[in-house]
Amino acid sequence: MKTGAEYRESLRDGRRLFLNGRKVSDLEDEPLLSAGVAEVAAGYDRYYRPGGAVGPYFAFPTTAEELRAQLHELLTWDMTTVTTAQGLQALLTAAARMRADHPEYAARIEAYYDRCKREDVRGVQAITDAKGHRRLSPSQQDDPDLYTRIVERRPDGVVIRGAKMHITAAATSHELVVMPTKRMKPGEEDWAVACAVPANAPGVSIINTTYAPRGAASGEDERYWPHSSHHNMPEGFLVFDDVFVPNERVFLAGEVGHSATFAHALGLWERLGGTAHLAEIGDVLTGFAQLIAEANGLDRVSHIREKISEMVMYATLVRAGLEAAISNAEKSPEGWMFPSELYTNAAKHFGAAEFSRMVRHLHDIGGGAILTAPSPDDLASPETGAYVRKYMRTMEGVDAEYRSRLFHAIRDYTADTFGGWQHVTMLQSGGGLYAQRMVSSKHYDMATAKRMALEIAGLA
Amino acid sequence: MKTGAEYRESLRDGRRLFLNGRKVSDLEDEPLLSAGVAEVAAGYDRYYRPGGAVGPYFAFPTTAEELRAQLHELLTWDMTTVTTAQGLQALLTAAARMRADHPEYAARIEAYYDRCKREDVRGVQAITDAKGHRRLSPSQQDDPDLYTRIVERRPDGVVIRGAKMHITAAATSHELVVMPTKRMKPGEEDWAVACAVPANAPGVSIINTTYAPRGAASGEDERYWPHSSHHNMPEGFLVFDDVFVPNERVFLAGEVGHSATFAHALGLWERLGGTAHLAEIGDVLTGFAQLIAEANGLDRVSHIREKISEMVMYATLVRAGLEAAISNAEKSPEGWMFPSELYTNAAKHFGAAEFSRMVRHLHDIGGGAILTAPSPDDLASPETGAYVRKYMRTMEGVDAEYRSRLFHAIRDYTADTFGGWQHVTMLQSGGGLYAQRMVSSKHYDMATAKRMALEIAGLA
Amino acid sequence: MKTGAEYRESLRDGRRLFLNGRKVSDLEDEPLLSAGVAEVAAGYDRYYRPGGAVGPYFAFPTTAEELRAQLHELLTWDMTTVTTAQGLQALLTAAARMRADHPEYAARIEAYYDRCKREDVRGVQAITDAKGHRRLSPSQQDDPDLYTRIVERRPDGVVIRGAKMHITAAATSHELVVMPTKRMKPGEEDWAVACAVPANAPGVSIINTTYAPRGAASGEDERYWPHSSHHNMPEGFLVFDDVFVPNERVFLAGEVGHSATFAHALGLWERLGGTAHLAEIGDVLTGFAQLIAEANGLDRVSHIREKISEMVMYATLVRAGLEAAISNAEKSPEGWMFPSELYTNAAKHFGAAEFSRMVRHLHDIGGGAILTAPSPDDLASPETGAYVRKYMRTMEGVDAEYRSRLFHAIRDYTADTFGGWQHVTMLQSGGGLYAQRMVSSKHYDMATAKRMALEIAGLA
């Protein structure tokens, strides 16, 4: 296993990173990116065991209990580690589904998985293509590169070209696992490509955006953004400019019948993880609502209690969906537990669709001071500190600092740059609302539902 | 165990029943009440085993698996049997909670439970009082009988007076289990009364209302109400006009500290059963929506599919809540499994609150013919049958009879007398929305949620 | 103008009516149909003026104020009169739109309108076809009659065949105004037919369904259904079995370019009237909620007040939409005021979509006694009356009769046969939710909205 220091060093591998039009030569020198590195490094240190130990994020659950335990633990991992685990589970899931038809791909995936585990690397899934005109298929686009494709096939590998978008944590990972974004049709063999590319492979560029708070550089400090100043990850826009991929890293190269296998497998694991995350966020939002209601003396007011009880319901129902996904998990021939597609998708959909309403409840309860609480520096200043201390406190036991920090945290978490990122990400992670709805419908037992209705109608 | 015939005979016990201002001397002679008797009798016959066998509705689950299995089976029981099982589980739950303080009550309950089981009787829970002015406590009402109370204490028992409302299936049951509708305060000892009263005890009157279809009597037939003509139960308005209850049937008589124990215990089991029922209803509504969309050739239309997918989500989330309630059940010292209050209440609330929106989806998809499909007699008539056959069919394989019967079933189930009953009952069974919300909130782990929020804020 | 007696007599014109498989020879002898006749007749008497007077339902508003006044008055008309007014307004609207291309049709419509006015007749719009497989056009159906069509063209008129569904009040009207249900394409000329047919024309059959309460015939009385026993109208399933229509009654006969003109015109007026009706219903539901909360002593409870305030919002927003539709009405060259399509459709959609949630609030507030309040006969009975009087009262000033009648009215209005009819009709009248959404979108000023967004983006 790697230590945090080894991880930090491993990122200095010649990768081409960009931010705001500038080339980033060292991630740790860039204030808007360094927090991500620090967080992943801390994770390495936390899990480090000498000798041949293996990180728990490489384990594939084989019982419902292991699945539950892993989901619980996942909430403590940094985002890069989460994507590593989900990506490898998705790859193994795809291997299981391709084994009969394409044993060589399954074998390559398993060898790749072993290597990742052995080298304790971190990886991301590069799935969303540029896509161009959304209603046209890859081969109909006016630029064939709008979906990532094979531009050359060599005896020892393939050359790929294209871009992959919204790749969280790409800049802080070692491996980029490319997979098709959707089902390809016969004639679209060149777009049916899955493979693993090192982040520093020649031809790879990563253009980053980030929700890291900008203010640190302008004199404000982390107390104003208590969460996002420590917890932020860049989003990568990946460009593959004729990148060579050797055969042992190629997992699909033209077999359109399996072009959607990877996306489906990834979707399941991403949505499962996303649901676990939403349940946790539901608790956090509820906790904030209760804390600020108490700090304001509003916790026994009827309409406030009703709103908090709706937040309780939300967190509980998302978690119920997770429970049902686990207790209805099914075992593959390999002995791996796959969570229920039906419950996973339904819970993820509910959590995502109702997220903004829960934030609305929190904003409704918390009030305008979420935005207008004086900054930590105002509290510390000799000129204004006394005023803030006097007027931001509310009662015995609720002083200005405590209450202001609650407001700053709520703003940071829900109503500032990171909050905006959450609003979009909750909806889009693991595919948008529509996709989750359709997957749930596909796995619903409609035949039984129809039979039940026919019985009521006396038509069974 | 009793046979159906024995059950029918057992109802001829002198009970005082009323319907629409008339005394009902024999339930089976009253068209609006006889279906209920027939349904319960059929249940007796289905479960009958000679010798000392015991009906499965008397079993208290001791493992999560037994709990799941019983909930599955419960959906096949008639309402009277459901209330019997829930009522006895509630009584035993109360016994468990009173054992330490009042062992004599616990012992009486267990003896009563044994007798019910041995005699294979059916019973209902009589909980909702007349209540008078809702914001006043029992002792503040201008008529002290607005909450059922003890009017006389004798060495061998108590005399009670009051009314209990919304008692489904009271007329078709043997036992009326009286319990306080809410927490009583010191000084309200006379209202803290729980006991079991035979349906034919002197002083008991049962005034019935029903959602049984009226049309049968006016020349229309069961094909127009395919569900409710066979599945209907009277709602009883129970009056206790100075009814004597012997001590062995008295389970609480003044101990205000336990006045809410029964209601809480009943609430849990009623809501659990209600959630199972809602999950089933979610499937039925979804099945109807899919069937009618197919019959109309609309099942591939995008906005129709979206609506059906919302119904799928609904049924799935209610069921997820049930799953979570079961997999988080806890064992009592007696070895009995109690489902999770948190998940049970959250799922029941969600199912109840969203029920009318699901019916709206079905009505939106099905269209006006839910109301206007010609009656079965119009289809059979020589004068109009050919017209109906020609114009109510839609395509090869979807003829007028099939499609009309679907419409009649949807109307009967959701948009006629029974449908109206469902709209109100889904909300009110097991207590209204507000109560479910508050119980969920009470059992939510708010301390953890607050701690999680404090960690985000850096205040942990 | 006609008196009520003349109207009653005019219905004895040989029309072929059916109900539950039986031929109805006299509407007034049929308990399930006679209330509708009585209601229309009462309207005739109310408006009757001797001499050449004309009913106000024949007036086409020429100012916003007249439009507002007519909508207010419309709420007091019986359904047959409403459909008469809306149908003629729709016909005149269509005439205005066809005048340039087809002056002869415009002239016939105006002559027809004059005659209707002069003879003070009542009419309905027969628009919804049988439709068969919904995704196939009329000419693709396996039975060409699934959309009403011309089967023969003669010098003096046309012969039509087909069925029209959901025609409220057809049996109690004189005129059936046939119009195409949707846009026809070239090659579908025979289905592009609009005309006016007398209800007693040879070949016309009307198969009726009704939400009139069945119970009157079985011994229960109108106090149990205080609204629907007096206010019910049959829904007609109209069959045109080769009906000859003379030229002066033919308003379209093959001009596919105008096949949708009638439906669009009718949609506007139906939705406007529907919105007025929904605003009124919103008030009624709110009024019931407040009355029952007061009767139960709950009107000052916070969560009850919140629910009632949501009902207030609903009624107010629907009415706001109506106000905006009127104040943004536009004048046609004829001087007629057409309400705003945008606001009319948006308001109708909102009112329809949220209706079931408002009913849910009422049921949530009212409680189970909506279903289980003892019947009026139980209150009157010497055996049970005293019990009902004692236990259904709640406080000084709220006696059992008043409170029970409130419950019966709420049940009748929202949770019994008529209530079910309302649930479906609110959604389906004037076309379903999807249609209203699309019409609103079509009339929305998207160009301005896009320009505003581009300005924000600095791209204008």
Added chain:
Amino acid sequence: MKTGAEYRESLRDGRRLFLNGRKVSDLEDEPLLSAGVAEVAAGYDRYYRPGGAVGPYFAFPTTAEELRAQLHELLTWDMTTVTTAQGLQALLTAAARMRADHPEYAARIEAYYDRCKREDVRGVQAITDAKGHRRLSPSQQDDPDLYTRIVERRPDGVVIRGAKMHITAAATSHELVVMPTKRMKPGEEDWAVACAVPANAPGVSIINTTYAPRGAASGEDERYWPHSSHHNMPEGFLVFDDVFVPNERVFLAGEVGHSATFAHALGLWERLGGTAHLAEIGDVLTGFAQLIAEANGLDRVSHIREKISEMVMYATLVRAGLEAAISNAEKSPEGWMFPSELYTNAAKHFGAAEFSRMVRHLHDIGGGAILTAPSPDDLASPETGAYVRKYMRTMEGVDAEYRSRLFHAIRDYTADTFGGWQHVTMLQSGGGLYAQRMVSSKHYDMATAKRMALEIAGLA
């Protein structure tokens, strides 16, 4: 009237401003505050007319048409001008309501209004107090200053102490109009204080927070925040540290019977303006959704169209409420038009409550590139520009720059610092959701609604 240059100069009046713990000596030197000054100055220049002209923001509408026109124009004003107009309208409204009891206050207000108009100043309403423990009244707080109060009464004026929160644009205004935040009870005379204080009065401090983008200072530019870099206003936390207010500026000083008069008057005008703003925002969100759907080739996809149609409905219903508020405006004895409280509050509530769902639709439609579109500098960079140009375009006519700028604008407007500010502000401006609900309910014609329900029940 003042020019922009005169306005800029007028702010250099010794006012004590703070930001992030630092004293701000000149607003225009502070990057996070200067945009607000520039915007107000531009407004001065735009309206400037030499001589004795008066800005249109000082006009009080006297007809419904003037009211509609002013609301339309208001959308083009900067925030400081909006608050000036609303604040003065609120003061005049209060004057009208106090005239009978306290003619001297009415006279002072009118004199103050004349002076503001003559000097063309800008002002804000300082209403929200620190509040302390929300369930305790001002006199019950452990610090009496938690509500602003009179600490000394002198012959020539009063001395006030306290803080006022969430005062948008205080730093860029001349006048701070203090008013009580809620109804005071007898015994709370010292807290019943309304008055006008110059921003630079001795004892006044303004501690600012802002949603101005921080990035400009760290090398990023306005193209990344196209809206908020130009349109931002500081939020002021106002401290009155024993500020003397001369009598002619005192509008209430102890008359508790009128303590709520100001807040009610302000609420009406703020909510009216807020509704106009929400209608505009509804259009902007809808415009963005349509633009990005078109840019992605998704505008004809059914589920996208449905979502956009919901946004159309939203914008239309909010505007309908505005229309109804205007067309139901009532004239005061002074000849001033007051918009309908009922419609204003209902529309504001609807707009505020549904705002976050509309943003959700936009995020759902727009996709992850709202967050991850490369920055303008990446597009301009020689190293990455070609990649961005190639992969961010979608089709002929939709190039990378156009599409990226749409994404940046959507992020800036809804999913970054300003977006978070909007989420909270939409809910809180003019009082939270609960307040709007209660005001609507208060002005609803419940008596008529009850009468209508009683008629249905046959109890009228």
